[in-house]
Amino acid sequence: MRSPEPTPTESGQQPLIALVGNPNAGKTTLFNTLTGSFQKVGNYPGVTVEKVSGTLMLGSQAIECIDVPGLYSMVPVSEDERVAVEVIEGKLSGSRRPDLLVCVLDATNLERNLFFFSQLAEGGQSIVVALTMTDRLAQKGHQIDLAKMSNLLGVEIVPMVGHKDKGIQELKDAIERNLAHPRFPQFEIGFPDALETRVALLRERVARVGIDFTKADVRQALLDADHPFNRFLDDFPEMQEAFSQARAQLAVEGVHHYGIDVSTRYQWASVVQRAVDKEVSAAPKGRSLTDRIDVVLTHRVFGLLVFTALMYLVFQSIYTFAQPLMNGITACFDWLKSEIRPSLASVPVLQSLVVDGVIAGVGGMLVFLPQILILFFFVAMLEGTGYLARAAFLMDRLFGWCGLNGRAFIPLLSSYACAIPGIMAARVMPDPKSRLATILVAPLMSCSARLPVYLLLIGAFIQPRFGAIGAGIALFAMHLVGLVVAIPVVWVLNRKVLRGKRLPFLLELPPYQWPKWRDVWISMYFRAKIFVKTAGTIIVFMSILIWGLSYFPRLTPQSATQVKSEFVQSHPHGSADDIQNQLDQAQLANSVLGRFGKSIEPVFKPAGFDWRITTSILSAFPARETVVPSLGIIFSLGGDVEKKSSDLPKALRDATWPDGKPLFTPATAIGLMVFFALCAQCMATLATVKRETNSWKWAAFMFTYMTLLAYIGAVAVQQIAHLFGG
Amino acid sequence: MVLGGTVAMSFAGLKKGMLAKVTRINSSSHELDRLQEMGLTVGTTFKVVKVAPFGDPVEIDLRGYRLCLRKRETEEFEVEPVA
Numbered sequence: 001m002r003s004p005e006p007t008p009t010e011s012g013q014q015p016l017i018a019l020v021g022n023p024n025a026g027k028t029t030l031f032n033t034l035t036g037s038f039q040k041v042g043n044y045p046g047v048t049v050e051k052v053s054g055t056l057m058l059g060s061q062a063i064e065c066i067d068v069p070g071l072y073s074m075v076p077v078s079e080d081e082r083v084a085v086e087v088i089e090g091k092l093s094g095s096r097r098p099d100l101l102v103c104v105l106d107a108t109n110l111e112r113n114l115f116f117f118s119q120l121a122e123g124g125q126s127i128v129v130a131l132t133m134t135d136r137l138a139q140k141g142h143q144i145d146l147a148k149m150s151n152l153l154g155v156e157i158v159p160m161v162g163h164k165d166k167g168i169q170e171l172k173d174a175i176e177r178n179l180a181h182p183r184f185p186q187f188e189i190g191f192p193d194a195l196e197t198r199v200a201l202l203r204e205r206v207a208r209v210g211i212d213f214t215k216a217d218v219r220q221a222l223l224d225a226d227h228p229f230n231r232f233l234d235d236f237p238e239m240q241e242a243f244s245q246a247r248a249q250l251a252v253e254g255v256h257h258y259g260i261d262v263s264t265r266y267q268w269a270s271v272v273q274r275a276v277d278k279e280v281s282a283a284p285k286g287r288s289l290t291d292r293i294d295v296v297l298t299h300r301v302f303g304l305l306v307f308t309a310l311m312y313l314v315f316q317s318i319y320t321f322a323q324p325l326m327n328g329i330t331a332c333f334d335w336l337k338s339e340i341r342p343s344l345a346s347v348p349v350l351q352s353l354v355v356d357g358v359i360a361g362v363g364g365m366l367v368f369l370p371q372i373l374i375l376f377f378f379v380a381m382l383e384g385t386g387y388l389a390r391a392a393f394l395m396d397r398l399f400g401w402c403g404l405n406g407r408a409f410i411p412l413l414s415s416y417a418c419a420i421p422g423i424m425a426a427r428v429m430p431d432p433k434s435r436l437a438t439i440l441v442a443p444l445m446s447c448s449a450r451l452p453v454y455l456l457l458i459g460a461f462i463q464p465r466f467g468a469i470g471a472g473i474a475l476f477a478m479h480l481v482g483l484v485v486a487i488p489v490v491w492v493l494n495r496k497v498l499r500g501k502r503l504p505f506l507l508e509l510p511p512y513q514w515p516k517w518r519d520v521w522i523s524m525y526f527r528a529k530i531f532v533k534t535a536g537t538i539i540v541f542m543s544i545l546i547w548g549l550s551y552f553p554r555l556t557p558q559s560a561t562q563v564k565s566e567f568v569q570s571h572p573h574g575s576a577d578d579i580q581n582q583l584d585q586a587q588l589a590n591s592v593l594g595r596f597g598k599s600i601e602p603v604f605k606p607a608g609f610d611w612r613i614t615t616s617i618l619s620a621f622p623a624r625e626t627v628v629p630s631l632g633i634i635f636s637l638g639g640d641v642e643k644k645s646s647d648l649p650k651a652l653r654d655a656t657w658p659d660g661k662p663l664f665t666p667a668t669a670i671g672l673m674v675f676f677a678l679c680a681q682c683m684a685t686l687a688t689v690k691r692e693t694n695s696w697k698w699a700a701f702m703f704t705y706m707t708l709l710a711y712i713g714a715v716a717v718q719q720i721a722h723l724f725g726g
Numbered sequence: 727m728v729l730g731g732t733v734a735m736s737f738a739g740l741k742k743g744m745l746a747k748v749t750r751i752n753s754s755s756h757e758l759d760r761l762q763e764m765g766l767t768v769g770t771t772f773k774v775v776k777v778a779p780f781g782d783p784v785e786i787d788l789r790g791y792r793l794c795l796r797k798r799e800t801e802e803f804e805v806e807p808v809a
Binding site for chain 2: 072073075077108109110111112115224226258259262263266270294298299300301303304389393394396397398400503504505506507508509510
């Protein structure tokens with residue numbers, strides 16, 4: 001049967017292809033060019049690896065295309081790599097085997113790329129090679145003999161020129177051809193005969209008991225008794241026996257250890273590389289552009305200066321430049337609230353739900369978008385140019401000693417503006433263990449939402465007693481607390497909590513290049529979309545929940561009238577606003593949240609907090625910035641405290657315990673600030689952690705440890721001050 | 727340590743600009759498999775391009791590309807300078 005369309009797969013589904021290759025080989029650029037914005041980003045079950053797939057159009061035929069995370073080896077060392085390998089092999093539950101693998105090979109780095117190809121080829125899947133960076137190779141005066149390479153590997157080779165989309169049509173044609181007429185790699189790596197005969201024999205034997213091992217699987221299991229593949233043999237003692245016998249015989253013949261496997265492959269790769277890589281013109285004299293740039297950018301003085309300047313620019317951009325956009329979003333939502341409020345005035349519950357619950361929740365979520373977009377613009381630029389790897393090289397020593405690595409810098413610095421883009425940026429770290437540790441401490445960095453709390457409390461209690469210098473020191477100290485606490489936290493996490501072996505830090509420094517704008521936009525677009533879709537829904541839902549807890553139950557009309565009349569009696573000159581504020585305070589005190597605040601007052605008493613501070617803290621768990629309006633309501637000033645900014649500090653200073661002692665001492669104020677510095681009062685962060693780690697477990701863990709630390713910190717401040725008579 | 731006239735050392739002993747060769751890997755633990763898979767197999771010659779400002783990691787040029795690794799995580803690799 002002759003058909004213009006590729007043969008449909010057995011199940012009648014659309015054909016599936018997978019893009020595979022080394023990191024930095026240009027795989028994602030190629031994926032973006034092939035699929036454009038027809039992409040979906042999700043998660044594989046149980047791991048943090050993102051599932052990126054898209055649709056590739058071959059004429060009228062739609063092909064599903066997966067962008068498999070970059071791999072250096074088909075032998076996985078982490079859970080994330082295991083998933084990537086299983087996606088390629090179609091062994092991951094819920095995934096199907098790709099009909100064709102498009103293997104991306106970097107023409108300028110053929111030896112290492114061919115090592116990977118040699119492993120991939122043993123899976124028995126059909127492959128077509130996309131040879132990238134051919135333009136860069138040509139600049140060096142070299143060229144790849146494509147016919148020869150195709151001959152040596154047994155598959156079709158399509159040369160690509162990344163920046164001009166040259167080769168894309170040819171690659172699409174090749175994909176179409178290979179889907180219809182699959183080609184399988186054919187070459188001999190040249191393993192010792194003694195090894196290969198035994199591998200073939202053992203493979204037959206394990207196949208007979210129903211174990212589906214490739215030749216490579218058998219070889220690895222044979223060369224390395226500790227290899228995880230050996231676990232499949234656990235149920236077959238006679239197989240285990242056969243393997244260990246063969247292993248012993250090989251050892252006698254001098255063939256043992258996994259290193260043999262690797263070095264044989266590299267010998268093969270080196271032979272192929274020398275055979276196909278031809279010098280066609282004289283190489284340009286002198287050092288490469290990358291080396292000349294690196295003379296400055298990784299220099300021990302200038303390199304660090306440029307790094308500091310760049311990071312300052314990134315930080316300022318998310319901290320300062322995002323502000324007008326964030327204000328714009330807030331203004332839009334305030335306008336929306338004021339437009340909708342009157343139309344629902346007849347039903348107060350619905351009015352409050354829509355205005356204070358839904359609109360406030362959606363607005364509170366969308367307000368993070370400017371920071372996310374700006375940070376991911378920088379991350380995509382830094383990563384795309386190759387600078388991110390240099391920054392990691394410069395910073396690794398500073399971060400390495402406590403169990404992180406140089407790549408942690410961007411997520412942690414960004415978290416000083418906002419932990420949400422910071423946590424999302426942790427995906428620049430390929431090692432899952434370091435990445436998780438970075439995510440878990442990122443919210444300890446003092447984000448911009450904590451600033452209003454610091455300013456309020458320092459203005460009310462520190463500045464009057466210790467002057468402007470004292471206030472400055474206090475503000476600086478508050479920004480340092482989280483960082484200082486993060487160090488022992490990472491230390492403990494790495495030793496006690498995060499299991500799995502720590503991988504040696506490996507960092508490739510790719511040549512510098514201009515990123516493609518399409519890659520930058522796609523990266524920004526998908527980060528924003530993922531945040532709104534996954535974290536956003538959780539945030540809005542939680543906002544409504546917390547709204548309900550602080551709204552219900554309402555005072556009965558009788559008690560509301562009583563609150564009003566009592567207030568009017570004691571304050572004959574109170575305005576209508578004052579009466580409303582008093583009523584709001586009474587409503588909050590009467591709500592589930594207020595009652596809960598009162599009931600756990602004894603818990604917070606050692607920190608010097610009464611039920612009013614406690615309730616404000618509780619109401620700030622969805623978003624810490626709401627604590628200032630909450631304090632406003634609970635100290636009967638109304639939620640709109642910014643308009644009368646002098647009143648709240650005064651109200652706080654005048655507040656007393658029932659016995660008349662002042663509620664706030666400087667120690668209470670510092671304790672409250674420390675509490676805010678360390679506490680996980682940000683639902684958006686927790687929702688982002690859930691999305692990025694693909695598990696509620698880590699979000700819950702973060703919430704617990706940070707809240708505990710915050711409580712201990714606040715109590716410690718109060719008790720130490722007490723000891724010194726403060 | 728002197729073995730048969732050549733000087734065995736680890737990455738920590740190498741200086742910027744040196745040409746060196748991997749002579750031995752004193753470990754069968756899998757943590758170092760990845761380094762071999764990245765091309766740092768026994769017999770591989772590489773050049774030390776740079777040492778990071780704070781003393782670690784080290785940037786090397788091997789098999790036509792640039793790789794950074796930490797001195798203290800590669801102590802099991804025995805290397806020797808090549809003239």
